[in-house]
Amino acid sequence: MIAFKYTRTDGAEYLSHLDLMRHIMRTLRRAGIELKKSEGYHAHPRLYLNSPAPVGVQSLAEYGTADTDFEGDFEKLFNEYSPQGIKCLACRRVAANPNYANCLTACSYTATGLAPFDPALVLGEESIPVTDLRGRQTDIRPKIYSLEFKGDCLCFTLGTGNNNLRADLFCTYLAERFGGRATKILKTASWGEGVF
Amino acid sequence: MTIDMSKLDDILKRVEKPARYTGGEYGTQAKADAPFYFCMAFPDLYEVGMSNLGTKIVAESFRRRGYSADFCFAPYKDFGEEIRKAGIPLYSLGLKKPLAEFDMIGFSLQYEMCYTNMLYMLDLAGIPLYRRDRQNGRYPLIVVGGPCAVNPEPVADFVDIVFIGDGESADADVAAIYLECGGATEEFYRRICALDGVYVPAMTQVKYGEDGRICGFEGITHVKKAIVSDLDSAPFPSSQPVPNVQSVFDRSIIEVMRGCYRGCRFCQAGFIYRPVRQRSVQTLTSQACALISSTGYEEVSLNSLSTGDYPRLKELIHSLKAALPKDVTLALPSLRVDSFDGDFAQDARRISLTFAPEAGTQRLRDVINKDITEDEIINAAASAFDMGYSAVKLYFMMGLPTETDEDLKGIRRICDLIKGVYNREKRSKALRISVSVSTFVPKPFTPFQWEGQISAVQSAHRQEALKKLLFIRGVSLSMSDYDTAVLEAVLARGDRKLARVIELAYRKGCILDGWLDDFNASTWREAFEECGIDMADYTRERAEDEILPWDFIDTGVTKQFLLRERHAAYDGKVSGSCLKKCNGCGLMKVCPAAGGEHDSL
Numbered sequence: 097m098i099a100f101k102y103t104r105t106d107g108a109e110y111l112s113h114l115d116l117m118r119h120i121m122r123t124l125r126r127a128g129i130e131l132k133k134s135e136g137y138h139a140h141p142r143l144y145l146n147s148p149a150p151v152g153v154q155s156l157a158e159y160g161t162a163d164t165d166f167e168g169d170f171e172k173l174f175n176e177y178s179p180q181g182i183k184c185l186a187c188r189r190v191a192a193n194p195n196y197a198n199c200l201t202a203c204s205y206t207a208t209g210l211a212p213f214d215p216a217l218v219l220g221e222e223s224i225p226v227t228d229l230r231g232r233q234t235d236i237r238p239k240i241y242s243l244e245f246k247g248d249c250l251c252f253t254l255g256t257g258n259n260n261l262r263a264d265l266f267c268t269y270l271a272e273r274f275g276g277r278a279t280k281i282l283k284t285a286s287w288g289e290g291v292f
Numbered sequence: 293m294t295i296d297m298s299k300l301d302d303i304l305k306r307v308e309k310p311a312r313y314t315g316g317e318y319g320t321q322a323k324a325d326a327p328f329y330f331c332m333a334f335p336d337l338y339e340v341g342m343s344n345l346g347t348k349i350v351a352e353s354f355r356r357r358g359y360s361a362d363f364c365f366a367p368y369k370d371f372g373e374e375i376r377k378a379g380i381p382l383y384s385l386g387l388k389k390p391l392a393e394f395d396m397i398g399f400s401l402q403y404e405m406c407y408t409n410m411l412y413m414l415d416l417a418g419i420p421l422y423r424r425d426r427q428n429g430r431y432p433l434i435v436v437g438g439p440c441a442v443n444p445e446p447v448a449d450f451v452d453i454v455f456i457g458d459g460e461s462a463d464a465d466v467a468a469i470y471l472e473c474g475g476a477t478e479e480f481y482r483r484i485c486a487l488d489g490v491y492v493p494a495m496t497q498v499k500y501g502e503d504g505r506i507c508g509f510e511g512i513t514h515v516k517k518a519i520v521s522d523l524d525s526a527p528f529p530s531s532q533p534v535p536n537v538q539s540v541f542d543r544s545i546i547e548v549m550r551g552c553y554r555g556c557r558f559c560q561a562g563f564i565y566r567p568v569r570q571r572s573v574q575t576l577t578s579q580a581c582a583l584i585s586s587t588g589y590e591e592v593s594l595n596s597l598s599t600g601d602y603p604r605l606k607e608l609i610h611s612l613k614a615a616l617p618k619d620v621t622l623a624l625p626s627l628r629v630d631s632f633d634g635d636f637a638q639d640a641r642r643i644s645l646t647f648a649p650e651a652g653t654q655r656l657r658d659v660i661n662k663d664i665t666e667d668e669i670i671n672a673a674a675s676a677f678d679m680g681y682s683a684v685k686l687y688f689m690m691g692l693p694t695e696t697d698e699d700l701k702g703i704r705r706i707c708d709l710i711k712g713v714y715n716r717e718k719r720s721k722a723l724r725i726s727v728s729v730s731t732f733v734p735k736p737f738t739p740f741q742w743e744g745q746i747s748a749v750q751s752a753h754r755q756e757a758l759k760k761l762l763f764i765r766g767v768s769l770s771m772s773d774y775d776t777a778v779l780e781a782v783l784a785r786g787d788r789k790l791a792r793v794i795e796l797a798y799r800k801g802c803i804l805d806g807w808l809d810d811f812n813a814s815t816w817r818e819a820f821e822e823c824g825i826d827m828a829d830y831t832r833e834r835a836e837d838e839i840l841p842w843d844f845i846d847t848g849v850t851k852q853f854l855l856r857e858r859h860a861a862y863d864g865k866v867s868g869s870c871l872k873k874c875n876g877c878g879l880m881k882v883c884p885a886a887g888g889e890h891d892s893l
Contacts, residue, residue: 122588
């Protein structure tokens with residue numbers, strides 16, 4: 097198996113998760129990297145990606161696992177045959193699937209365009225109730241791990257996996273509370289077991 | 293100038309399926325530095341346009357001459373409104389170049405319901421809709437092609453050039469002459485009019501009599517269709533852009549044949565793509581291999597109007613299976629029931645198979661020259677069931693000439709017979725039959741081009757009857773929308789008077805009319821009323837001696853032949869396939885089948 101870290105930039109951030117999956121599968125087919133198939137009635141290639149990032153959020157830290165015996169230069173071939181914005185940054189051979197959809201616990205982001213505010217106003221709150229996309233009341237405070245400004249750029253780390261908070265919704269909350277509007281949200285790092 | 297995509301970021305975050313508008317598709321090949329810039333515009337959504345092979349062939353013919361060929365599709369309403377508000381002009385996906393900066397914009401007219409989309413795209417690009425308003429030379433040439441171009445009259449006032457017939461050579465020839473003449477000069481138009489397949493609407497005037505009907509043409513009164521004689525060596529893209537968003541047909545497509553031997557009398561494609569030309573097994577195999585390796589698709593579709601009629605189909609399938617990677621599946625989307633054979637079994641998932649009997653009784657199938665028997669339909673279904681299929685889709689038409697209630701009952705009879713051959717004891721799944729009934733639309737250049745279309749009252753009566761007849765277990769029925777069929781009929785056999793109606797309908801908000809959710813029949817009706825045009829005047833039966841709006845266009849199939857076929861239809865006589873005997877459609881001199889192609893096989 098090969099675990100790989102890849103980008104979702106230059107327009108690829110607008111792909112839906114299923115389309116992204118198809119693009120990576122086709123990249124591997126063009127590159128001649130054969131994926132092993134599941135053994136069910138409708139066999140499908142065994143490719144595992146981390147949890148979907150929201151459409152429009154760029155990323156330099158997506159992770160995936162390809163079940164393959166391929167022994168050549170994965171990174172070079174992947175980048176030669178991948179579409180714009182989906183580029184492999186690093187890869188390594190692994191004995192078992194790290195299951196990035198499960199093992200990632202937090203992601204760090206940067207965002208520009210939000211009005212300046214004192215992060216302590218957010219971090220000092222005990223709870224921050226908001227209404228999520230399905231109309232449910234939820235407390236997002238436990239999902240915010242860090243928040244600071246570096247110049248005009250807001251840097252923050254949010255929970256993912258079981259403690260997930262969408263970066264775009266968090267920015268919408270900040271914009272509503274403090275003004276401005278996040279124009280570019282970029283995932284800069286993912287945290288958890290098996291990252292590299 | 294190129295569009296600064298960062299300005300679109302906000303908009304892209306708000307619209308549905310934003311990857312339709314970002315470009316960057318793998319395999320895109322738009323050259324940034326070229327003597328001529330062509331934009332292939334498809335007047336429907338990205339997912340539909342990206343599935344179309346014809347536009348890719350045309351783009352390839354431009355590229356082979358060293359020109360730049362880019363793509364653009366009609367944006368969905370949300371994105372269209374947003375860029376209009378933001379003052380961003382419609383742009384091409386490869387170079388991100390505003391459409392107005394191209395030398396030529398080619399619209400592929402695949403169906404009549406996309407006419408307003410063409411205006412929508414021109415409008416979003418900031419290009420005046422009417423040709424007369426673009427006379428100062430600052431705008432690109434607006435050209436159209438595709439099947440609807442055989443009667444381009446409803447859109448004639450909007451366009452500069454119409455390409456009729458095969459798009460492999462004429463389109464790029466025109467670009468070469470444009471460069472030689474230094475633009476769209478008088479000499480340019482004079483020279484391109486001499487080419488086969490080129491129609492310049494400004495050079496042909498339509499004369500109307502006192503009764504409001506066409507009484508003649510002036511200026512250039514004869515335009516011949518372009519025909520590529522050797523399909524094997526014709527341009528074909530060995531690499532194609534892989535769509536960002538899953539398209540309607542998300543697979544590699546090779547074109548096995550162009551044209552159809554059968555001559556079903558309702559089918560426009562069966563007449564306008566004549567004569568039948570084939571590609572060789574060797575060419576098709578190498579094209580399929582090149583596409584699979586350059587795109588990464590896992591399926592190859594063998595397209596043509598009737599793939600089962602390709603004489604070396606078994607040889608082709610064996611050759612493809614030997615040459616392609618093991619896991620690549622083959623799809624044969626257009627198999628007639630009489631050519632269905634276990635060997636041609638599609639190796640994709642065996643779920644549903646589609647047959648098109650088109651009419652319920654043998655009498656009516658003879659009228660339309662469908663030339664298949666009830667036994668053939670039932671046997672095809674039975675062998676499909678033996679191969680493991682548990683669902684069939686059946687396509688029928690309603691409103692065909694001479695149709696009676698008996699013919700509708702025949703549809704029920706076919707369903708019953710198919711149910712009868714499905715052996716329930718042998719399988720666990722219940723049989724599913726999906727019956728799809730569309731309304732017959734008379735089309736130009738078919739033997740039925742003179743026929744009237746059924747009225748709303750007749751349609752409602754027949755749809756009711758079908759609902760009652762097919763209210764049975766295991767059968768689902770879907771029927772086409774009558775309003776859509778009427779508009780299609782009006783536009784298909786329309787004349788230049790309709791330009792005003794199309795423009796008005798567009799101004800009133802009619803776009804994406806081919807999508808039932810977006811189709812607004814009442815607004816279209818308003819547009820007709822305000823222009824003082826009666827739709828019934830277009831859906832009526834035409835007299836055989838009447839001058840038809842498309843009469844100056846010569847597809848090579850003679851009017852005498854079409855009339856002969858029409859009379860044979862009323863006599864219930866089947867003409868049969870060109871493979872059995874030549875029926876003398878007019879293209880004998882250039883038709884490989886008439887020249888004895890099959891005798892030598």
